[in-house]
Amino acid sequence: xxxxxxxxxxxxxxxxxxxxxxxxxxxxxxxxxxxxxxxxxxxxxxxxxxxxxxxxxxxxxxxxxxxxxxxxxxxxxxxxxxxxxxxxxxxxxxxxxxxxxxxxxxxxxxxxxxxxxxxxxxxxxxxxxxxxxxxxxxxxxxxxxxxxxxxxxxxxxxxxxxxxxxxxxxxxxxxxxxxxxxxxxxxxxxxxxxxxxxxxxxxxxxxxxxxxxxxxxxxxxxxxxxxxxxxxxxxxxxxxxxxxxxxxxxxxxx
Amino acid sequence: xxxxxxxxxxxxxxxxxxxxxxxxxxxxxxxxxxxxxxxxxxxxxxxxxxxxxxxxxxxxxxxxxxxxxxxxxxxxxxxxxxxxxxxxxxxxxxxxxxxxxxxxxxxxxxxxxxxxxxxxxxxxxxxxxxxxxxxxxxxxxxxxxxxxxxxxxxxxxxxxxxxxxxxxxxxxxxxxxxxxxxxxxxxxxxxxxxxxxxxxxxxxxxxxxxxxxxxxxxxxxxxxxxxxxxxxxxxxxxxxxxxxxxxxxxxxxxxxxxxxxxxxxxxxxxxxxxxxxxxxxxxxxxxxxxxxxxxxxxxxxxxxxxxxxxxxxxxxxxxxxxxxxxxxxxxxxxxxxxxxxxxxxxxxxxxxxxxxxxxxxxxxxxxxxxxxxxxxxxxxxxxxxxxxxxxxxxxxxxxxxxxxxxxxxxxxxxxxxxxxxxxxxxxxxxxxxxxxxxx
Numbered sequence: 183x184x185x186x187x188x189x190x191x192x193x194x195x196x197x198x199x200x201x202x203x204x205x206x207x208x209x210x211x212x213x214x215x216x217x218x219x220x221x222x223x224x225x226x227x228x229x230x231x232x233x234x235x236x237x238x239x240x241x242x243x244x245x246x247x248x249x250x251x252x253x254x255x256x257x258x259x260x261x262x263x264x265x266x267x268x269x270x271x272x273x274x275x276x277x278x279x280x281x282x283x284x285x286x287x288x289x290x291x292x293x294x295x296x297x298x299x300x301x302x303x304x305x306x307x308x309x310x311x312x313x314x315x316x317x318x319x320x321x322x323x324x325x326x327x328x329x330x331x332x333x334x335x336x337x338x339x340x341x342x343x344x345x346x347x348x349x350x351x352x353x354x355x356x357x358x359x360x361x362x363x364x365x366x367x368x369x370x371x372x373x374x375x376x377x378x379x380x381x382x383x384x385x386x387x388x389x390x391x392x393x394x395x396x397x398x399x400x401x402x403x404x405x406x407x408x409x410x411x412x413x414x415x416x417x418x419x420x421x422x423x424x425x426x427x428x429x430x431x432x433x434x435x436x
Numbered sequence: 437x438x439x440x441x442x443x444x445x446x447x448x449x450x451x452x453x454x455x456x457x458x459x460x461x462x463x464x465x466x467x468x469x470x471x472x473x474x475x476x477x478x479x480x481x482x483x484x485x486x487x488x489x490x491x492x493x494x495x496x497x498x499x500x501x502x503x504x505x506x507x508x509x510x511x512x513x514x515x516x517x518x519x520x521x522x523x524x525x526x527x528x529x530x531x532x533x534x535x536x537x538x539x540x541x542x543x544x545x546x547x548x549x550x551x552x553x554x555x556x557x558x559x560x561x562x563x564x565x566x567x568x569x570x571x572x573x574x575x576x577x578x579x580x581x582x583x584x585x586x587x588x589x590x591x592x593x594x595x596x597x598x599x600x601x602x603x604x605x606x607x608x609x610x611x612x613x614x615x616x617x618x619x620x621x622x623x624x625x626x627x628x629x630x631x632x633x634x635x636x637x638x639x640x641x642x643x644x645x646x647x648x649x650x651x652x653x654x655x656x657x658x659x660x661x662x663x664x665x666x667x668x669x670x671x672x673x674x675x676x677x678x679x680x681x682x683x684x685x686x687x688x689x690x691x692x693x694x695x696x697x698x699x700x701x702x703x704x705x706x707x708x709x710x711x712x713x714x715x716x717x718x719x720x721x722x723x724x725x726x727x728x729x730x731x732x733x734x735x736x737x738x739x740x741x742x743x744x745x746x747x748x749x750x751x752x753x754x755x756x757x758x759x760x761x762x763x764x765x766x767x768x769x770x771x772x773x774x775x776x777x778x779x780x781x782x783x784x785x786x787x788x789x790x791x792x793x794x795x796x797x798x799x800x801x802x803x804x805x806x807x808x809x810x811x812x813x814x815x816x817x818x819x820x821x822x823x824x825x826x827x828x829x830x831x832x833x834x835x836x837x838x839x840x841x842x843x844x845x846x847x848x849x850x851x852x853x854x855x856x857x858x859x860x861x862x863x864x865x866x867x868x869x870x871x872x873x874x875x
Contacts, residue, residue, distance in 0.1 A: 232831050233830070233831070234827055235827070236823075255830070255836075256827060256830035256831050257830045257831075257833050257834060257835050257836070259831075260830070260831055260833035261833045265831075268828065268831075271828070272822070272824055272828045274825060274843070274846055275849070275850075276845065276846030276847065276848070276849030276850065277842060277845070277846040277849070282829075282832075282842065285834060285838065285842065286829075286832040286833045286834055287833075289833040289834055289835065289838065290833045293833070325846075342832065346832065346833070
């Protein structure tokens with residue numbers, strides 16, 4: 183089943199065109215990796231799909247589970263099952279992860295016509311999901327991400343993903359700033375969340391993450407376009423050659 | 437010359453009151469009232485020319501004519517008052533209606549270990565010795581014109597006396613209810629709180645409007661904390677939408693005494709809160725904890741001043757404001773460290789969150805340090821809701837309203853978190869969440 187269908191997507195930030203015609207088709211159960219050098223538009227794509235208002239969509243269309251994604255507000259997209267794991271998760275003083283996450287989950291449940299979870303039920307749920315990313319109670323009771331290490335912040339993103347149970351997860355540079363142990367914990371968490379009815383788009387600069395989260399497809403983004411697509415072997419090619427050869431290839435293709 | 441005309445109406449009201457024979461009490465009190473009116477006559481209402489009133493113009497207040505409130509009552513529900521004042525119904529409380537004690541709404545209950553709480557008017561009748569020894573000795577009618585005005589009209593209010601060594605387990609609520617629809621009333625509630633050496637008490641003053649009407653509530657509280665006493669004091673302000681509120685807390689702390697003074701402003705059209713704390717004994721400590729929420733065209737001015745008089749005293753001040761609509765907030769934080777107050781430690785922070793492009797804040801720290809071995813710091817910020825944070829919350833499924841509510845709640849959390857009375861803190865939490873969800 184087609185989960186996400188992107189056709190000719192173009193987007194600007196200010197006057198700068200960043201996405202210059204993206205085509206991408208993601209089926210349920212598939213994991214797609216998007217690689218590319220800095221400034222190629224990887225993070226912009228993730229943010230445009232989540233509804234970030236800093237970007238103006240200037241062309242193309244995006245269909246998510248048969249609906250017009252671009253017509254939805256960020257919160258509607260989230261309630262419809264889209265989740266963005268941030269490269270730089272924000273810190274919020276004064277609100278604990280538990281409090282915030284319960285509010286978020288109940289907003290989605292309400293949207294789906296489900297009964298809201300009470301404090302006890304939610305506690306049971308979050309405790310079970312915390313095991314997945316090896317987080318302890320003290321951390322989720324603290325103000326959201328405040329004073330968290332890089333690894334703790336990324337684990338918190340995956341915890342939120344596990345609780346909110348999305349159908350399409352966008353992981354934006356989830357490996358950045360992680361040491362090898364933290365990377366393994368995060369990747370194990372993500373792998374445990376792979377499912378037949380859930381798709382994932384993993385955005386990364388480095389091939390390293392793809393040793394742990396093995397994608398079904400890899401796309402190389404360069405200068406706002408997907409210039410090469412392939413299976414997981416493409417990652418090794420990129421690892422040994424870097425992105426420089428693609429640049430010449432991309433220009434040659436134009 | 438509206439200001440001068442307005443001053444005359446209070447002077448005339450004082451004369452009428454004096455000649456009516458209703459201004460009763462012992463001679464020392466009448467002398468105090470006369471000293472008050474004579475100070476007010478020479479000071480007049482403050483104007484923005486006065487440095488301490490630079491950002492607050494009382495013209496909307498001084499251009500109104502008010503009749504002296506005298507316990508006017510209109511129908512209201514007791515439950516509504518308790519809810520609006522965040523009162524715990526199981527705790528002792530004194531309720532005042534338009535300046536006059538209302539025994540039918542009060543529930544002073546038994547206070548343990550020699551503590552007393554009652555109406556000032558009653559104590560005046562009995563010429564209680566503590567009154568002549570304390571009342572008017574701290575709040576200066578000579579320098580502050582609103583204190584002078586209040587002093588001139590001292591009639592009723594609450595008196596709480598906690599005997600030395602007495603620890604009050606439950607908070608005492610003092611509720612001042614003002615306003616009657618269709619009438620313009622002025623009242624000058626006076627509160628005296630006296631904590632004997634080594635005593636402990638939690639006291640909540642609430643200033644509430646329930647019946648509408650444009651009214652003026654000009655309150656003064658004197659709080660005396662003797663050596664090693666521990667006071668947790670709250671001023672909660674939920675006046676009516678068109679009300680004027682000016683309130684002064686004058687606190688005097690002895691050796692090793694501790695005061696936490698909370699000032700929570702939730703409504704009112706023109707509000708000025710003054711807090712003056714004199715750390716008058718070695719090792720005295722005060723924590724000033726303020727929260728002001730304003731919207732529409734509200735004007736809220738918080739002016740605090742802390743005097744470090746003796747060595748090793750400490751003061752910690754945190755005031756936070758959330759301003760929406762075309763509201764105007766003012767924070768003026770003065771800290772004076774006297775020459776003998778060596779090893780003083782003073783810290784002051786003021787943070788403001790603007791929810792609208794039309795809201796404004798003026799924040800001004802003012803440090804005067806005459807001792808050389810001290811630690812003093814201050815900081816102030818004015819910011820808007822962070823767009824990255826807002827997007828983060830929305831990307832998790834929270835609607836714009838919920839996200840704003842959550843962030844406002846989060847912004848106020850450290851101030852609210854310092855409230856030690858659980859039921860009061862919970863009620864305020866609920867209020868904040870509900871208030872910002874509606875925006």
